[in-house]
Amino acid sequence: MSGLKVGLEIHGYLNIENRAKLFCDCRLDQNAAPNTNICPVCTAQPGSKPMLPNREALRSIVAVAAMLGCSINSRLVFQRKHYSWPDLPSGYQRTISGSYSFPVGVDGSFLGIGIEDVHLEEDPARWDPETGFVDYNRSGYPLAEIVTKPGFSSAEEVRIWVKRLLTTLSYIRAINAEAGIKCDVNVSVEPDFRRVEVKNVNSISGIVAAINHEAWRQGQMVSSGSVVAQETRAWNDALQETVFMRKKEQAVDYMFIPEPDLPVIHLDEAFIKSVSGSLPEKPHEKLEKYISKLKLERGDAEVISSEILLAELFEKVAVEVSPVLAARWMRRELLRVLNYNRKELHELELKEKHIVQLLRLIESKKISDEVARRMIEKLAVKPFDVDEYIRKEGLSVVSEEEIGKACDDVISANGKAVADFAAGEEKALNFLVGQVVARTKGRADARVVREMMLKKLVN
Ligand SMILES: [Zn+2]
Structure with a gap:
């Protein structure tokens, strides 16, 4: 889709260890x-003053900015962003954005898309317009806002990028993925590229649908000869379309002032260095390394690099055994067992030395694939010495x-199957191989059995 420009403002909940709010x-x-x-x-409440900002939240937002290649601003000035809404008891939101502020991070870049800024702000309360009920539980919780340059040219490009962004931020556990993201999407089309801002998009599928809808709506306007108005719209998830909110002339003046209650x-x-110095390699860097240096298949490399714990386990194991073999088994069998048990990797007491033992046995063909699969299933339940177990x-x-x-x-017990095979029935061979594997209780490797069986049957 040419002639389309998209930029994003993504809000995510910071995932901080003490789980405390920003100013209390x-x-x-x-x-x-x-x-x-x-x-x-x-x-x-009247007379209440904010505490100094939660240090862990500061550490987290600096990590996000550094992970996205931003330069970090060491002087942070919180602003009051004023607006009147039932979710905002003070009448203003404390944020490190706005006219007089320098964001935490600026001028970054992530997978080819420019990052305009990364900043920190507090979340408003949750207001239900139907009932008027306000829940203040999340009021004051730290939010990260990531603003991109309008560098995307299709919804699909945005979808892949946002997924990779979330994977990358999950590497540093900076964003609480289960709390979801909130996104404002800026969409404009040629020839004028007048910016239309779509607010309140709350999922990746919503982002894609909102972009496609706006591209279509604005495209219709251009082809019918009218001019696209610069305006703010809202995403309606139920209708799957954007609806008009306000014109550019009605832009809200937030009357930013520096927060007088905070220094x-x-x-x-040293703080900035310690945060940026402790960042892990990014997923796409790992992906490239796995493919070019370790020669993994792309599919295996993509799955392994998508989760930091899996990637870390893989990298330790791949020093000891063939990386390609390790990747294949970890991607297919380990993940199969995890899915089956509905568990995450961090919930298992998996020891890297046991995985290495198992993969060595597979590598040297000392156990069959069938036995290896059974061992992975057992290791997912509790750790044990694999060599010893196999011996015993x-x-x-x-x-x-x-x-x-x-x-x-x-062969002598299954005359009919042997005759069927001689008559050209391929399936009969599978049956005979299965019988042999069963007789050896899965210890015989099916491929070896198949070869030997073929030799015997053909001769
Ligand atoms: Zn509080």
Whole structure:
């Protein structure tokens, strides 16, 4: 889709360890009963003053900005952004954005898209326009806002980019993914590229739908000879379309002033360095490394690099055994077992040395794939010494003689299948191989059995 320009303003909840709000000690708990995690500060009682900003939130936002390649501003000035709305008890929102502010990070770039700025602000309360009920539990919780340049030219490009952004931020556990994202999407089309801002988009699928709808709506206007108005619209998820909110002339004046109750926050050099220095490699850097250096298949590399714990486990294991083999088994079998058990990697007591033991046995063909799969299933339940278990249970691959003997037995006991195969029925071979594997209780490698069986049947 040419002639389309899209920029994003993405809000995400900071995932901070102490889970406290930005200017008070109240906790964020998604499941708490309404209005239980509140205090005079986050409900803006007369005379209440903010505490100094939560240091962990500052650390997190600096990490986000650094991860996106921004230069970090060491002097942070919180602003009051004024507007009157039932979700905002004080009548203003504290933010490090606006006319007199320098965002936490500027001039970054992520996967080819310019990052205009990264800043920090507090979340308003949750207001239900139907009932008028206000829940202040999330009021004052730290939000990260990431503003991109209008560098996207299709909805699909945006979809992939946002997914990669969230994966990257999950590497540093900076954004609380389960709390969701809120996004404003700026869409404009040629020839004039007048910016239309779409507010309140709350999911990746919503972002894609909003862009497609706006591209279509603005395209219709241009082709019918009218001029696209610069305006603010809202995304209606139920209707799957954007609806008019206000014209550019009606733009809200937020009357920004520096927050008089807070000092200028100075982030010292050592703090910024310690945060940027502790950042992990980015997922797309890992992906490239896995493909070009470790020679993984792209599919395996994509899955492994998409989750930091999996990537870290893989990298430790890949020093000891063939990376390609490790990737294949971790991607297919380990993830299969995780999915089956509905567990995440961090919930398992998986020891890297046991995975290495298992992969070595597979690599040297000492156990069959079938036995290896069973071992992964067992390791997902609790850790154990794989070498010892295989020895004790006699699970190593059976010798060629033993397989040969089992083949002979199966051939003489299944005359009909042998005749069917001779008559050209491929399926009969599978049946015979299955019989041999069953006789060896899965210890014989099906490929080896198949080869041997073929030899015996053809000769
Ligand atoms: Zn509070």
